Amino acid sequence: MGDYMEETGDPFTGKKKEELKKFLEYMGLTYDEQITHSIVLRKEKEIIATASCQKNIIKCVAVSEEYQGQNLLAHLMTSLIEYFYGMGISHFFGFTKPQNKELFCSMGMYPVTQTEKILLLENDKNGLEKFLKRLKKETQEQQKCKVENRHENGIGAVVMNCNPFTRGHEYLIREAAKKNKWLHIFILSEEQSFLTTRERYQLVKEGIQEIPNVILHQTSEYMISPAVFPTYFIKEKAKAYEMNCQLDIQLFGERIAPELNITDRYVGSEPACDVTHTYNQCLREQLPCYQIRFHEIPRKTYGDQIISASEVRKRYAENQLKSVCGMLPESTWRYLERKKNENGK
The missing domain is CATH 3.40.630.30 (Gcn5-related N-acetyltransferase (GNAT))
Incomplete structure (x- = not known):
């Protein structure tokens, strides 16, 4: 050239x-x-x-x-x-x-x-529209074999990594499902280092089978963790994460929530991770701008320890999975045991 x-x-x-x-x-x-x-x-x-x-x-x-x-x-x-x-x-x-x-x-x-x-x-002119249509189609198909909570009127949402799916995730979902007619669960699609997107989605699907009013989605690229958003062009590095959160929340509030009539969003409290705590604060401050109510549910504990997916991953790597079996639903526990045996750990 x-x-x-x-x-x-x-x-x-x-x-x-x-x-x-x-x-x-x-x-x-x-x-x-x-x-x-x-x-x-x-x-x-x-x-x-x-x-x-x-x-x-x-x-x-x-x-x-x-x-x-x-x-x-x-x-x-x-x-x-x-x-x-x-x-x-x-x-x-x-x-x-x-x-x-x-x-x-x-x-x-x-x-x-x-x-x-x-x-x-x-690069796809209609990419977001296709994603929104997919969400709507998934909702309609899953509602055919689900039962709404007739005692409530709201439409709730939770967005989760579930790497892996724990009793903490299950508790948050159950609490949110009690308070809404329907609850949308969005599993982040970006690949994780421990379990693949497909594995995480399947474990959530198995773990929520008994909850009648939940609808499960994979997020695609339109709902990813703000932690992975590029910051190379942002000079105010200290504020970069909050700026990324604003973009994520705006896309959710302006386009995704209206498509599914979402009125409420739920998160688990975060006493340990500063990044997640900051994101929750951004949600609390910005969601009302889109007429979406924000709810923070106290994290579930196991004994005197907060249930944490990162703790499960740590114990798995240390070959101490049994020490956190109480943090896991039966389906997740069985899967990780099988995975550990197959990997020779």
Whole structure:
């Protein structure tokens, strides 16, 4: 391509990574350590443009001011799309500053939602609409074989990782289900290091069979943990997580909740994890703006210990699963026992 040389890394390491970090810093951006693939364009060994991704999320896109208007962005985007398709990825997203909207739209991206500080885009013009239709269809199909709680009028929602599904999750679901006509359970779809999305979904499905008024969904990419949102373009790093929470809550409040007539959202209290505590506080402050009531349910305990999925994972890794069997529903316990035996742990 002319005088420019393209170079890729999965991701870059060593000297090449440091060069990329310095270029991004010069462009007012921060290198994101979660990057899985990067492309750089060089002229006379100097980086003049770059684009990266973390799985299916585009990030750290920059073109040196001197070389803007020379179609370098189109070249980077074409290379990224070829990489995505080569990896079997057909649906991808981008997070950037709102002032970059026109730039990203020229790359074939479409806005999903935006706040004052963050813009979320995707490559499928109707992607969000398809997701909302899927949620509605799942709701209608599951309601046919479920029974509503006739004593209540609200439509509740909980959003969970369930890695793995514990008696704490079960308790929160039961408490919320008692207080609503229907309860939507959203299982976060981003892959986890312990159990896969499919495993987590199946364990929740088995664990809630006796609760008649619950509807189970996988979230897709439109409801992911704000902890994994890119922050490479946000200068106020101390406030970055709260900004990400605002984007997540806005998408839920403006688009997802109205589609399912959700009136109430439930969380478990979080005395230990600062990140989750901050997210709960953001929910408490912002959900009323969308006419959604916020409810924080005290965490269930096992003896004098708060039931925690992270504690279960820790004991599993230490081959001490039996010490937390009381934290787990029977179906989760059986599955983890079988998994442990199959892995020879």
